[in-house]
Amino acid sequence: MTFAGWATIVVFILALTALAFPLGSYLAKVYTGQRVWLTPIVGPVERVVYRIVGVDSRREQDWKAYARSLLLFSLFGWLILYFILRTQTLWSWTGLNPEGFHSAPWNVTFNTVSSFLTNTNWQYYSGETTMSYFSQMAGLTVQNFASAAVGIVVAVALVRGIIGRSGSGIGNFWHDMTRTLLYVLVPISIVGAIVLMSQGVLQNFSHYLTVHTLTGATQTIAMGPIASQEAIKELGTNGGGFLNTNSAHPFENPNQFTNLFEILLVLVIPAALVFMYGRMTGNRRQGYAIYATMAIMFLGACAVAYIAEAHGSPAQHAAGLHTGVISGSGGGNMEGKEQRFGIAGSAIFDVVTTVTSCGAVNSAIESFTGIGGAVPFANLSASEVIFGGVGTGLYSILLYVLLAVFIGGLMVGRTPEWLGKKLEAREIKLAGLGILITPLAALFCTALATATNAGTQSISKAAAGGPQGFSETFYAYLSQANNNGSAFAGYSGFVQPTAGNVGSHGLTFTDLLGGFDMLFARYAPILFALAVAGALAGKRITPAGLGTMRTDNPTFVVLLIGVIVLVGALTFFPALLLGPIVQGLTGHLYK
Amino acid sequence: MASDSFKRETVRALIAALVIVVAGGILYPLVMTGVGQVVFPHEVNGSQITVGGKVIGSELIGQSFQTPVYKHGKLVENEGVVETTPDPRYFQSRPSATEGGEYNAAASTFSNLGPNSVATKEAISKHIKAYIKLNRPYYPGLRPSNVPVDAANSSASGLDPEISVANARIQAHRVAALRHLALGRVLALIPTYTSSRFLGFSGEEGVNVLELNLALDRMQGGLASGR
Numbered sequence: 001m002t003f004a005g006w007a008t009i010v011v012f013i014l015a016l017t018a019l020a021f022p023l024g025s026y027l028a029k030v031y032t033g034q035r036v037w038l039t040p041i042v043g044p045v046e047r048v049v050y051r052i053v054g055v056d057s058r059r060e061q062d063w064k065a066y067a068r069s070l071l072l073f074s075l076f077g078w079l080i081l082y083f084i085l086r087t088q089t090l091w092s093w094t095g096l097n098p099e100g101f102h103s104a105p106w107n108v109t110f111n112t113v114s115s116f117l118t119n120t121n122w123q124y125y126s127g128e129t130t131m132s133y134f135s136q137m138a139g140l141t142v143q144n145f146a147s148a149a150v151g152i153v154v155a156v157a158l159v160r161g162i163i164g165r166s167g168s169g170i171g172n173f174w175h176d177m178t179r180t181l182l183y184v185l186v187p188i189s190i191v192g193a194i195v196l197m198s199q200g201v202l203q204n205f206s207h208y209l210t211v212h213t214l215t216g217a218t219q220t221i222a223m224g225p226i227a228s229q230e231a232i233k234e235l236g237t238n239g240g241g242f243l244n245t246n247s248a249h250p251f252e253n254p255n256q257f258t259n260l261f262e263i264l265l266v267l268v269i270p271a272a273l274v275f276m277y278g279r280m281t282g283n284r285r286q287g288y289a290i291y292a293t294m295a296i297m298f299l300g301a302c303a304v305a306y307i308a309e310a311h312g313s314p315a316q317h318a319a320g321l322h323t324g325v326i327s328g329s330g331g332g333n334m335e336g337k338e339q340r341f342g343i344a345g346s347a348i349f350d351v352v353t354t355v356t357s358c359g360a361v362n363s364a365i366e367s368f369t370g371i372g373g374a375v376p377f378a379n380l381s382a383s384e385v386i387f388g389g390v391g392t393g394l395y396s397i398l399l400y401v402l403l404a405v406f407i408g409g410l411m412v413g414r415t416p417e418w419l420g421k422k423l424e425a426r427e428i429k430l431a432g433l434g435i436l437i438t439p440l441a442a443l444f445c446t447a448l449a450t451a452t453n454a455g456t457q458s459i460s461k462a463a464a465g466g467p468q469g470f471s472e473t474f475y476a477y478l479s480q481a482n483n484n485g486s487a488f489a490g491y492s493g494f495v496q497p498t499a500g501n502v503g504s505h506g507l508t509f510t511d512l513l514g515g516f517d518m519l520f521a522r523y524a525p526i527l528f529a530l531a532v533a534g535a536l537a538g539k540r541i542t543p544a545g546l547g548t549m550r551t552d553n554p555t556f557v558v559l560l561i562g563v564i565v566l567v568g569a570l571t572f573f574p575a576l577l578l579g580p581i582v583q584g585l586t587g588h589l590y591k
Numbered sequence: 592m593a594s595d596s597f598k599r600e601t602v603r604a605l606i607a608a609l610v611i612v613v614a615g616g617i618l619y620p621l622v623m624t625g626v627g628q629v630v631f632p633h634e635v636n637g638s639q640i641t642v643g644g645k646v647i648g649s650e651l652i653g654q655s656f657q658t659p660v661y662k663h664g665k666l667v668e669n670e671g672v673v674e675t676t677p678d679p680r681y682f683q684s685r686p687s688a689t690e691g692g693e694y695n696a697a698a699s700t701f702s703n704l705g706p707n708s709v710a711t712k713e714a715i716s717k718h719i720k721a722y723i724k725l726n727r728p729y730y731p732g733l734r735p736s737n738v739p740v741d742a743a744n745s746s747a748s749g750l751d752p753e754i755s756v757a758n759a760r761i762q763a764h765r766v767a768a769l770r771h772l773a774l775g776r777v778l779a780l781i782p783t784y785t786s787s788r789f790l791g792f793s794g795e796e797g798v799n800v801l802e803l804n805l806a807l808d809r810m811q812g813g814l815a816s817g818r
Contacts, residue, residue, distance in 0.1 A: 004792040053607045072604035129698050138616035145615040193623045200651050203627035203635040211646045213654045215678050221696040228623040245699040248747030250651035256794030315711035320735030328757030330795045334744040336701045339753040342795030363747045364701035468705040490703040583707045591709045
């Protein structure tokens with residue numbers, strides 16, 4: 001460990017807070033329909049969109065109508081993406097398939113489409129050997145935008161329900177989607193893409209480049225329109241790499257600066273939404289309390305991952321390597337890590353992308369040490385509430401807040417109240433279901449995949465023996481259920497003997513189980529969150545009295561952390577013990 | 592708040608889904624490509640390095656510096672593939688998990704070797720052995736415990752363009768001896784091709800292997816151009 005490594009983590013959280021705070025007030029204006037500085041430019045475009053889509057943006061929807069619009073929009077998104085990916089060769093006339101790649105089989109495509117639609121970006125395929133530029137752009141980039149926007153609008157709708165004073169309206173889905181895309185995602189993505197291009201992230205439609213190396217060999221280098229997708233991949237907490245090794249690839253993440261820049265893009269909206277929530281409730285301290293909860297858990301995760309990775313792995317020590325810091329080398333577990341990022345830069349990146357639903361990686365999580373690898377596990381077990389995905393993080397933690405208020409209310413023996421609204425059986429039931437449905441999906445799928453021959457064939461041969469095989473399986477379904485998309489990447493659902501998909505086939509059981517895992521664990525919690533919004537929207541607000549438990553002070557922060565850890569630990573501890581914790585506690589090597 | 596008919600809402604959803612394909616999937620990447628090609632033509636096309644009009648690589652993508660193995664004046668082939676060995680006159684890149692360890696930049700991949708796996712230990716031991724065999728004749732006292740970790744562990748992309756400064760300093764002994772250069776001259780080149788930490792704290796320093804090797808060739812009038 002080095003001072004510079006710790007400085008990276010501290011400076012990062014400070015920079016994040018400094019960016020997220022003003023963005024939070026901007027978001028509050030965007031979602032309460034106020035003018036912002038982009039209005040003169042974007043306003044006319046916004047009106048054109050409303051006309052084309054046929055939307056009366058002032059028309060409020062109740063939660064059921066809002067959910068119906070969301071589901072219909074998602075359904076068409078799914079169908080269009082599936083169509084584009086399965087007809088890859090048909091689009092060669094555009095010139096955007098220079099390598100002449102064929103489509104992947106139906107089962108892998110089912111998984112991929114469900115994955116990008118749900119903001120998961122789990123990838124059984126490898127970008128540069130299967131996807132044409134057209135599929136990446138018109139197919140995958142589109143869902144990078146759409147799925148991120150869907151997450152954000154659900155969070156906004158839930159906040160509206162919480163603060164709503166009369167009626168059952170929680171906003172208009174089309175209005176929220178349009179404003180999210182035009183005022184937030186597209187402008188920041190444009191800036192992000194330009195910054196990334198300036199640093200060496202590719203943006204071209206060329207054939208793969210053939211070079212003649214210094215020693216006279218030939219090397220073929222993958223190309224493509226990467227920067228435009230990379231920006232929204234990070235900003236929308238999507239995480240699906242254009243190239244197989246994701247943000248470890250120098251063309252996606254070229255240097256020490258882009259490494260920090262990309263994780264700032266990942267966290268800025270989830271963090272800003274928390275401040276937005278504070279502003280919209282009229283009490284900014286509500287936002288600060290949630291922000292503090294998230295920041296504490298985040299810093300804890302960074303510290304554990306950094307210490308564990310800097311210590312090195314049992315395999316390294318058994319081979320006789322010295323893993324301490326020496327002059328000219330940072331040491332540590334460098335298996336599956338890039339020199340330019342080092343241990344701290346890799347640890348913080350993977351913590352950021354696993355606390356959020358991003359799932360991009362700049363190093364191989366499967367090669368992390370037992371305890372270092374347990375950190376992404378723990379982050380996922382907390383159901384993506386530590387900042388979380390764009391929108392999903394806020395609506396998920398608000399469900400936990402509801403639960404914490406309820407438990408707090410029981411402890412002091414009063415009717416639980418939250419922001420002046422009495423919490424009753426209906427909301428608590430809905431929130432409880434919303435919280436438990438994701439772990440349920442994850443554990444059910446893991447059990448099924450571990451217990452069947454069809455499931456175990458996906459485990460990589462190198463990991464077949466020890467607890468690593470279980471870790472791979474568990475991580476796969478946990479990651480897909482949480483719509484994260486990072487992987488212990490030895491776990492496979494696709495066999496591709498040569499580039500371009502000729503002769504390739506998917507592992508149907510694994511592809512389908514993962515696909516349904518993602519779809520179910522995405523849309524069920526969304527419906528519960530919207531239902532909670534609907535249930536709260538119509539409630540009258542009563543002024544806070546002496547007996548009201550406050551939700552904006554340090555006591556509540558502690559209570560909230562306790563509830564999150566307790567739910568996560570009770571649900572996942574037995575499974576975690578069988579995989580990463582066993583590995584972290586032993587120096588034993590497994591065949 | 593009467594909600595619209597199901598049919599009308601369906602049509603609306605279809606139109607919206609198509610609008611976002613055109614705007615986000617076609618217009619946005621096209622405009623970004625236009626901007627990039629005009630403003631950052633070098634960067635967005637792969638940061639290519641050109642020598643004598645020929646593209647010899649990318650500043651950002653690592654290469655393997657191998658030379659074919661000859662036996663009795665003939666190339667040795669193994670199942671149709673020419674066998675190669677590290678060219679000792681060049682600084683060597685990190686181990687790579689790409690196909691054949693050959694820095695295949697058309698299919699990046701990491702090793703996925705777990706922390707507690709026998710396979711991982713064997714792979715690391717193999718890398719250590721190769722590194723010691725290559726360098727110990729020129730750097731006596733090289734043992735597993737002072738092999739820098741980056742030389743024994745494969746990178747994340749399989750295309751890492753950099754090695755650690757410690758790794759470069761050890762290899763400098765071999766490269767200087769085989770190129771008949773003073774060690775001081777080779778060591779003095781290293782800082783020029785070392786990327787620094789961002790703002791002094793973020794990330795790690797790394798030496799760009801291709802650029803360093805190219806500089807050596809240029810200094811000596813070009814092994815590279817001779818091929």
